[in-house]
Amino acid sequence: MKRIPVLIFILVALAQLAVPAMLAWGRIQTLTHGRVWKFKTAPVDPEDIVRGRYVALRFAAATILSHDEAYQKFAAGTKVYFILKEDADGFAKIERISEKPLSGDNVIIGEISYFLDEEEGVIFPFNRFWVTEKDAPAAEKAYRENSQRTKQNAYMTVRVRNGDAALEQLYIDNQPLADYLRAQAAKK
Amino acid sequence: MPGSINRRAVRWLRGQLPELVAAGAISSENARAIESHYGPVESRTNFSFVILATVGAALVGAGIILLIAHNWDDLSRAMRTIIAFLPLLIAQSLVVFVLMRRNESRPWREAVAVFDVAAVATAISLISQTYQIQGSFAEFMRVWLLLSIPIVYLLRTTLGAVVYVIGTIVWLFARWGFISQTNPMLFWVLLLLVVPYFWIRFRNDRDSRETATLAIALPVATVFGLGVTAEFAKATDLGGIAFAGLFTTIYLCGIKFFPRADERLHIVALFGGIGVGITAIVLSFEASWHMTREALWGQRTLTGNVGLALEFLFPVLAVCLAGWDIVRRRFQFSLAAASLPIVAAIAWGIANVCKPPTAEHLYKTDCSFAAAMLLNCYALLLGIDILARGIRTNSIARANFGLLLIAALAISRFFDSELSFVTRGIGFIVVGAGFLIANILLFRKRATAIAA
Numbered sequence: 001m002k003r004i005p006v007l008i009f010i011l012v013a014l015a016q017l018a019v020p021a022m023l024a025w026g027r028i029q030t031l032t033h034g035r036v037w038k039f040k041t042a043p044v045d046p047e048d049i050v051r052g053r054y055v056a057l058r059f060a061a062a063t064i065l066s067h068d069e070a071y072q073k074f075a076a077g078t079k080v081y082f083i084l085k086e087d088a089d090g091f092a093k094i095e096r097i098s099e100k101p102l103s104g105d106n107v108i109i110g111e112i113s114y115f116l117d118e119e120e121g122v123i124f125p126f127n128r129f130w131v132t133e134k135d136a137p138a139a140e141k142a143y144r145e146n147s148q149r150t151k152q153n154a155y156m157t158v159r160v161r162n163g164d165a166a167l168e169q170l171y172i173d174n175q176p177l178a179d180y181l182r183a184q185a186a187k188k
Numbered sequence: 189m190p191g192s193i194n195r196r197a198v199r200w201l202r203g204q205l206p207e208l209v210a211a212g213a214i215s216s217e218n219a220r221a222i223e224s225h226y227g228p229v230e231s232r233t234n235f236s237f238v239i240l241a242t243v244g245a246a247l248v249g250a251g252i253i254l255l256i257a258h259n260w261d262d263l264s265r266a267m268r269t270i271i272a273f274l275p276l277l278i279a280q281s282l283v284v285f286v287l288m289r290r291n292e293s294r295p296w297r298e299a300v301a302v303f304d305v306a307a308v309a310t311a312i313s314l315i316s317q318t319y320q321i322q323g324s325f326a327e328f329m330r331v332w333l334l335l336s337i338p339i340v341y342l343l344r345t346t347l348g349a350v351v352y353v354i355g356t357i358v359w360l361f362a363r364w365g366f367i368s369q370t371n372p373m374l375f376w377v378l379l380l381l382v383v384p385y386f387w388i389r390f391r392n393d394r395d396s397r398e399t400a401t402l403a404i405a406l407p408v409a410t411v412f413g414l415g416v417t418a419e420f421a422k423a424t425d426l427g428g429i430a431f432a433g434l435f436t437t438i439y440l441c442g443i444k445f446f447p448r449a450d451e452r453l454h455i456v457a458l459f460g461g462i463g464v465g466i467t468a469i470v471l472s473f474e475a476s477w478h479m480t481r482e483a484l485w486g487q488r489t490l491t492g493n494v495g496l497a498l499e500f501l502f503p504v505l506a507v508c509l510a511g512w513d514i515v516r517r518r519f520q521f522s523l524a525a526a527s528l529p530i531v532a533a534i535a536w537g538i539a540n541v542c543k544p545p546t547a548e549h550l551y552k553t554d555c556s557f558a559a560a561m562l563l564n565c566y567a568l569l570l571g572i573d574i575l576a577r578g579i580r581t582n583s584i585a586r587a588n589f590g591l592l593l594i595a596a597l598a599i600s601r602f603f604d605s606e607l608s609f610v611t612r613g614i615g616f617i618v619v620g621a622g623f624l625i626a627n628i629l630l631f632r633k634r635a636t637a638i639a640a
Contacts, residue, residue, distance in 0.1 A: 015335060016280070017313060019335060020272060020276075020314075020315040023321055024318070024320065027319035027320075028319075126322045128322060129320060167320035167322075
């Protein structure tokens with residue numbers, strides 16, 4: 001009698017383990033084998049930057065003006081595939097948008113934004129960068145100071161593989177966030 | 189329900205049984221018969237102890253996570269991944285232990301259930317942070333709920349089931365927050381997953397406080413779900429009938445399935461009854477009957493049609509429940525309350541008689557006024573009926589609820605009608621005098637009953 005609930009629970013336990021394990025496994029694959037893209041960050045509404053323990057991100061590449069033909073044909077909220085290419089400075093930009101499923105190390109899945117008049121025309125599948133609670137205020141300050149209209153000195157490296165995109169590191173002044181914060185702290 | 193002294197005596201007797209069998213005083217069949225006579229052992233467990241054990245487990249879990257988080261920054265991704273799984277593995281081992289060795293102990297079951305469910309959430313969140321996995325709160329809730337519901341069944345935790353139902357409401361609101369027309373179908377699936385557990389509790393342990401808590405959590409969740417469904421199905425015109433049906437169903441189920449020896453109402457019936465009253469008042473406003481006619485002409489998807497069917501489900505259910513008992517002449521419910529869905533349906537029909545509204549009139553027609561009039565008369569009758577029942581059964585609470593309904597109706601009309609101040613003034617004096625007279629009558633009746 002006792003065996004049956006235990007056997008059922010073993011199945012449940014495997015499912016409970018499988019969900020986080022699969023999340024981690026997919027990311028490990030993308031992070032090790034994916035192609036690296038650099039996404040230049042864009043200014044964020046100051047109210048919106050740190051929500052608890054992550055930095056809210058915006059990307060220059062997500063800016064498509066609303067009169068752009070490339071995306072006018074899509075309704076707000078449509079799930080789309082962005083085909084990326086590198087610009088002259090080595091940063092990622094959207095080459096074209098497709099509704100048909102595509103795969104590859106230059107494709108990310110996203111959405112057409114609801115805010116048509118805003119500068120952010122499309123939504124990338126990544127918009128927050130988790131930081132530790134200790135680093136959060138300093139990270140917020142660093143991001144804000146280096147993602148202004150006059151001074152854009154931050155970018156995010158993203159690994160892309162088979163349509164899956166994994167945030168790798170936030171670079172500020174060409175240093176990983178943690179190194180940058182350490183250097184800033186040492187200066188004081 | 190045996191008192192505490194009684195319970196102690198039963199515990200003593202249970203302890204004696206093996207000795208008595210060994211001594212040959214009674215046979216083992218006798219011992220089993222005595223055991224079953226006093227019901228399952230677990231009914232002895234103190235409810236507050238269960239809650240304390242649950243809180244204790246949650247605190248220990250939180251403590252472990254804090255200890256791990258202490259040096260989080262210095263750990264590599266691989267190390268963090270391993271640590272994310274640790275609480276989950278510990279919790280799962282404990283669940284196996286409880287299933288094998290402590291299956292009859294309710295505090296153990298409730299406590300490990302909380303620990304396991306919290307560990308699942310911890311593992312998913314820690315992995316998400318470590319690997320920068322993006323995703324909405326609603327997605328997280330959905331996965332979490334689906335991974336947690338088997339625990340409710342395996343560890344037979346009613347507290348867990350209540351928390352699960354609250355979780356489905358949280359999921360609904362997380363989805364609903366941004367885009368107004370949320371597809372609520374998954375909500376109904378999630379809610380249905382816990383219904384068999386409720387059924388088991390209802391069959392085994394109908395009168396316990398936990399079953400009552402779950403019995404009230406389910407209809408509350410249904411109310412939220414129906415609201416979102418009505419909006420999703422683009423059939424908000426039918427929302428009035430749907431809610432009338434839902435609250436009447438809850439009221440009737442409360443009376444039928446949770447009967448009480450005394451004249452008081454079970455909490456489920458009470459919730460339904462109050463819902464019936466509020467719905468009647470809401471529908472007495474003329475604005476409730478401004479028809480958009482989307483219900484009839486709007487384009488809908490398959491899930492939209494399922495939503496529409498759900499809106500019809502509860503009124504039909506209410507009519508069937510009431511009809512069945514009326515035919516068998518065995519009803520104890522208030523006929524006035526039970527007829528709300530029918531009255532609402534008639535009013536809906538009246539409101540739709542007039543020709544399709546034009547933009548200038550903003551959906552307002554003579555028919556919507558007629559429909560509101562019908563509901564006004566109904567709400568007044570309902571108030572009087574509840575008042576009369578209160579006086580008859582000597583229930584001050586019920587009589588005052590009836591009066592409250594009448595007063596609410598009067599106040600509503602004060603705001604949206606064009607009656608003269610004199611008429612409104614007289615109306616208020618009549619209602620206020622009614623309150624006083626009814627309460628004086630009731631207290632006097634009660635005083636004479638006590639004296640006798």
